[in-house]
Amino acid sequence: MPYKLLALDMDGTLLTSRKEVSPRTRAALRDLAERGVPIAFCTGRCFKELMDWPRELPFIRYGVLASGAVEYDFANKTTLDLNALGTETILKAMDIASAEGPMTHVLGIGDSVARPDDVRVMERYGMGVYKPMYEKICTFADDLEEWVRTHEGEVVKLNFYHVDAHSRDRTRERIARAGLPITLANAEVGSVECSASGVSKAQGLRILATHLGIGLDDVVAVGDSDNDLAALSAVGMPVAMGNASESIRRLAKLVVASNDEDGIAEAVARLF
Numbered sequence: 001m002p003y004k005l006l007a008l009d010m011d012g013t014l015l016t017s018r019k020e021v022s023p024r025t026r027a028a029l030r031d032l033a034e035r036g037v038p039i040a041f042c043t044g045r046c047f048k049e050l051m052d053w054p055r056e057l058p059f060i061r062y063g064v065l066a067s068g069a070v071e072y073d074f075a076n077k078t079t080l081d082l083n084a085l086g087t088e089t090i091l092k093a094m095d096i097a098s099a100e101g102p103m104t105h106v107l108g109i110g111d112s113v114a115r116p117d118d119v120r121v122m123e124r125y126g127m128g129v130y131k132p133m134y135e136k137i138c139t140f141a142d143d144l145e146e147w148v149r150t151h152e153g154e155v156v157k158l159n160f161y162h163v164d165a166h167s168r169d170r171t172r173e174r175i176a177r178a179g180l181p182i183t184l185a186n187a188e189v190g191s192v193e194c195s196a197s198g199v200s201k202a203q204g205l206r207i208l209a210t211h212l213g214i215g216l217d218d219v220v221a222v223g224d225s226d227n228d229l230a231a232l233s234a235v236g237m238p239v240a241m242g243n244a245s246e247s248i249r250r251l252a253k254l255v256v257a258s259n260d261e262d263g264i265a266e267a268v269a270r271l272f
Contacts, residue, residue: 003237003271004218006032007042007064007205008264010053012224013241014041016260019129021057028265032272033059040064040208042201042221042231044193046107046156047072048137066107067185067195067227068204069156071211081207082109083196087152089180091145093194096174097160100167103127104144105159113147116140125161126189162190185227193227201231220271222256222264223248239267 006029008014016022033039040062041050047065054060054074063072071080094104103118103125112134119138122131141147148155162168168190175182181197201221209216217236221228224244232238232251240252241263249255254270256263 003037003220004214005038005040005209005212005220006268006272007040007208007219007221007231007235008060009221009223009225009228009231010041010043010045012243012259013222013228014259014264017129019133022262022265024262025264026057028262028268029057030059032268033061035272037272038062038212040205042205042223042228043067044157044159044187044227046070046112047110048112049107049133051133051137062208064201064204064208064231066157067193068199068201068230069195070109071204071207080211081204082156083199084109084153085155085158085194085196086181087148087155089182089196090148090155090158092178092180093158093175093182094145094148096178097171099174100160100162100171102163102167102171103161105161106144106148106155107157107159108151108154109156111139111151111154112137113139113141113144115142115144117142122161125163125191127161127191156195158194159187160192160194161188162192164190168192185230187225187227201228202234203230205231205234220267222267224259237271239271 039060042064044067106113183195185193219235220237221231221235222239224241240248240255242258256266
């Protein structure tokens with residue numbers, strides 16, 4: 001069937017291990033866009049964490065950002081939809097997570113906020129590859145709780161980065177037991193993402209598809225990590241990268257090469 005939208009996770013999917021887009025993948029996506037197929041970032045990153053990517057990849061017009069909390073049109077510079085977390089919910093989740101001592105990362109509509117002491121030791125949480133980006137774009141706040149209180153209605157996502165997966169799983173279980181109106185998703189090796197109830201990459205893609213006048217059966221979504229499960233479960237053609245987790249590979253209808261071997265270019269060639 002002629003698919004009508006390509007949705008791409010970024011880290012571990014579109015981006016190589018060096019956080020780059022290869023020339024072959026860049027050319028394949030540019031050609032696809034020139035043939036009239038819209039392309040969207042479908043990422044856990046917020047607007048600020050995309051940094052220069054919309055300028056470097058101007059043929060990617062749309063964004064399902066912050067794991068589905070924000071849908072954005074880069075060409076028109078307009079927000080299509082937004083779902084923020086409640087302030088009390090955020091503060092309760094942060095209090096619960098503090099038992100494991102994770103690095104807390106607050107994603108606002110236009111902000112990426114963290115404690116400076118945490119960013120200095122990001123390697124401890126398995127996030128060292130992101131340290132240069134955080135040093136460049138983060139708003140630093142020693143008192144994250146106070147930042148949250150003074151930015152009500154602006155926080156679209158919380159990330160808790162742990163020293164290992166076991167610590168992450170304990171935090172996730174405690175937050176789930178508390179019954180907060182939060183959607184939880186695992187990411188990286190020891191991270192748990194918290195979004196408003198009902199928010200997911202799948203819901204974000206549904207909003208974008210409706211905006212474009214297409215159905216989810218018309219969408220190809222590509223991912224590698226468990227936080228891509230919802231998106232891949234919702235679309236007509238779920239694609240796993242060669243470096244994807246086993247759960248993603250089991251779900252996919254197509255497995256392509258890894259993010260370091262131009263898997264995205266392969267998906268474009270085979271499906272479009």
